Amino acid sequence: MLIKTIFAGFGGQGVLSMGLNLAQAAMLEGKNVTYLPSYGIEVRGGTANCTVAISDEEIASPVASAPEFVVAMNQPSVVRFQNQVQSGGVLFINSSLVDVEVVRGDIEVVAVPASGIAEKMRSPRSANMVMMGAFVKKSNLVSLPAVIDGLAAALKNKTKLIAVNKKALTAGYDFFESEGA
Amino acid sequence: MYGNHAIGEAAIRAGCQCYFGYPITPQNELTEYMATHLGRRKGCCFIQAESETAAISMVYGASLAGARVMTSSSSPGMSLKQEGISYLAGNELPAVIVDVCRGGPALGSIVAGQSDYFQATRGGGHGDYRTIVLAPSSVQELADLTHLAFDLADKYLSPVVVLADGMLGQMMEPLEFKHEAPEVLPVRDNALRGARGRPSRIVRTCNSNTNEIEELNWSLYRRYQLIKKEETSYETFLTDDAELVVVAFGIAARIAKGAIKTARTEGLKVGMLRPVTLWPFPSAKLAELSNKVKNFLVVELNMGQMLEDVQLALGDKAEVSFYGRPGGVIPTPSEVARVIARLYYQKGLK
Amino acid sequence: MKKVFTRPNSLKRTPFHYCAGCGHSIIHRLMCEVIDEMGLQDKTVGIPPAGCSVFAYYYFDVDMAEAAHGRGAAVATGLKRASPETIVFTYQGDGDLAAIGTAETIHAANRGERITVIYVNNAVYAMTGGQMAPTTLLEQQTTTTPYGRDMRLEGFPLKMSEMLALLDGAVYIERTAVNSPAGIRRTKKAIRKAFQTQIDDLGFSMVEILSPCPVNWKMTPLESWQWIDKEMTRVFPLGVVKDTAGKSNAD
Numbered sequence: 001m002l003i004k005t006i007f008a009g010f011g012g013q014g015v016l017s018m019g020l021n022l023a024q025a026a027m028l029e030g031k032n033v034t035y036l037p038s039y040g041i042e043v044r045g046g047t048a049n050c051t052v053a054i055s056d057e058e059i060a061s062p063v064a065s066a067p068e069f070v071v072a073m074n075q076p077s078v079v080r081f082q083n084q085v086q087s088g089g090v091l092f093i094n095s096s097l098v099d100v101e102v103v104r105g106d107i108e109v110v111a112v113p114a115s116g117i118a119e120k121m122r123s124p125r126s127a128n129m130v131m132m133g134a135f136v137k138k139s140n141l142v143s144l145p146a147v148i149d150g151l152a153a154a155l156k157n158k159t160k161l162i163a164v165n166k167k168a169l170t171a172g173y174d175f176f177e178s179e180g181a
Numbered sequence: 182m183y184g185n186h187a188i189g190e191a192a193i194r195a196g197c198q199c200y201f202g203y204p205i206t207p208q209n210e211l212t213e214y215m216a217t218h219l220g221r222r223k224g225c226c227f228i229q230a231e232s233e234t235a236a237i238s239m240v241y242g243a244s245l246a247g248a249r250v251m252t253s254s255s256s257p258g259m260s261l262k263q264e265g266i267s268y269l270a271g272n273e274l275p276a277v278i279v280d281v282c283r284g285g286p287a288l289g290s291i292v293a294g295q296s297d298y299f300q301a302t303r304g305g306g307h308g309d310y311r312t313i314v315l316a317p318s319s320v321q322e323l324a325d326l327t328h329l330a331f332d333l334a335d336k337y338l339s340p341v342v343v344l345a346d347g348m349l350g351q352m353m354e355p356l357e358f359k360h361e362a363p364e365v366l367p368v369r370d371n372a373l374r375g376a377r378g379r380p381s382r383i384v385r386t387c388n389s390n391t392n393e394i395e396e397l398n399w400s401l402y403r404r405y406q407l408i409k410k411e412e413t414s415y416e417t418f419l420t421d422d423a424e425l426v427v428v429a430f431g432i433a434a435r436i437a438k439g440a441i442k443t444a445r446t447e448g449l450k451v452g453m454l455r456p457v458t459l460w461p462f463p464s465a466k467l468a469e470l471s472n473k474v475k476n477f478l479v480v481e482l483n484m485g486q487m488l489e490d491v492q493l494a495l496g497d498k499a500e501v502s503f504y505g506r507p508g509g510v511i512p513t514p515s516e517v518a519r520v521i522a523r524l525y526y527q528k529g530l531k
Numbered sequence: 532m533k534k535v536f537t538r539p540n541s542l543k544r545t546p547f548h549y550c551a552g553c554g555h556s557i558i559h560r561l562m563c564e565v566i567d568e569m570g571l572q573d574k575t576v577g578i579p580p581a582g583c584s585v586f587a588y589y590y591f592d593v594d595m596a597e598a599a600h601g602r603g604a605a606v607a608t609g610l611k612r613a614s615p616e617t618i619v620f621t622y623q624g625d626g627d628l629a630a631i632g633t634a635e636t637i638h639a640a641n642r643g644e645r646i647t648v649i650y651v652n653n654a655v656y657a658m659t660g661g662q663m664a665p666t667t668l669l670e671q672q673t674t675t676t677p678y679g680r681d682m683r684l685e686g687f688p689l690k691m692s693e694m695l696a697l698l699d700g701a702v703y704i705e706r707t708a709v710n711s712p713a714g715i716r717r718t719k720k721a722i723r724k725a726f727q728t729q730i731d732d733l734g735f736s737m738v739e740i741l742s743p744c745p746v747n748w749k750m751t752p753l754e755s756w757q758w759i760d761k762e763m764t765r766v767f768p769l770g771v772v773k774d775t776a777g778k779s780n781a782d
Binding site: 020023027032033034035036037039057058059060061062063065 | 432
């Protein structure tokens, strides 16, 4: 199994931390993993993205030309990456900020109003973690506890921040249930 | 850990005492790591130099003083460092130089490239010298080979180049460090720190006596022969029954390995030789393989530089094909797999 | 009989290869006298330049190492940082320090590197055969300014001491000349103070020494001494250019 995911959005939305969280969680679960951020001139001007590859075997290339999953936190990212998603793959969009029609019929589109949910929680900067929770639930790539453990390790003893992020993650993870209900 | 951070941490654990560098993408995280983690250590120093030429000259100065010392850069910066590398080599001074290579020529791209193979393996600067060149292909190897680079530099009193690339430098992978940082920092016994208790010493190549300079070149040559004998290193992958052997290094080898696995599932007997030392180059191993294998494919992120070493090693004993992507383009494993499959059938191997 | 004059210990017994009337041999000797008097012979490392004094290591009996053209200050920086207890000096000409090595020099001074720079200014590239230096005077003829240095084509003589004095890391800078007994005595004092500045860990120190090059100036040694007084010092005035070392170092 080799699964590649691209996280993309505005700089400051925390898309690189989303990738790092996923990589960390996959590592804790004993998988092979590579994490590759965009860098240099590509990240000037406010957009950022990163690629996470997760596999049971050695990973040949950390680059994803046709990722299984794309998480688009803003409108330009949907435009840029929707054609790259592998046929049968999933495109997650932050529907609070994205107002673009996805034209492809061969991929699944999962709309999560991540920014809206985060704002309701009075923690607008946690939109990335809300989306992360939804991503974990839907992709089933790693477990939620592993993501939380990885987060705690990355944030060391910033307990307050960990609590905020955990709450946001859980809100995103439970989003589909509440939606269904 | 990020590749660039892994290099820095491995250097500190190898007893690196001084680091001098200049910002250039895609290796900035390494310079920053050294500023944070080496700069304030007891007995250590970090300087963000005014230029690449200054940085490598500082490396030369610290190496004169007997310290374990490192600098790092990326392709355009490496061109500027060549002056100092020649002085290090000529004056038989150890140092570790990391090239997180990008696509060239000129300013080029900041994405991964392998177009500095010639520069790294042919000496790069003026004069008749070589540097040992190590080519990691994973974050783990960035750490392991950086450590090895310090040991080889001291063993052979020679600059050692770690030829990485932007992809390895920027990516993150799990790794394990095999050494703890030493408490007492190493000082070489031939350090130039003042002639206390011994006659004064001169470190120089410049000499009006050309016979002495000729002898210096011969002595370097003899050392290089010894390095070729002792330090050539490579990895083989599924070569035992192979009809086609891919030769690739660094990130390209990693991608090729993925492609070979795909080819194997289709029943194609493909293997790989991955040089870990680009200089010395594993020519003897290639020649040995060519007793059985008659077709080789060189895969590089350039227009065919290691290709020449492969051709030199094989002569007319085998056919050599080439697949290269220059300028910072990273081929996918499936693209390489298609090249392998096409070649396999074209050459009548199936 | 009492010995009143002898060869300093730090000066090797090798006869100088310098031309008659050249300032290098005087400056070498002065430095060796200071190194002896301050007891620095076994803790000093010197970095000679590319230029006429490239073979300075044949004369100084201290540890010495060659450097690439212009990189003296950077090499000295690396050495000093790796071994702070070592006394490190560079010996550089005007081409080495003020042309190809300008950046290294300025930044070493700006970082306040605890190194001592002996900067020999003879207004010409001497070893390569008398080409224009950054310090060549206006209208001065050299092999690459055969019609005289023209300010509109070749710019002006570069005043490194004054430039470096603007930098906060530079602690002691003095310009002297070795074209008279008094100038020679003054030069020795300046060299001594420059080393003291380094020993006291205060910052960057440099002595710029105007030095005759009769061969490339196409003059007799006597004429060259007079030319320094009449022409060179008008552009490069002698004296302390900067001294923030404080009284403790005054001689």
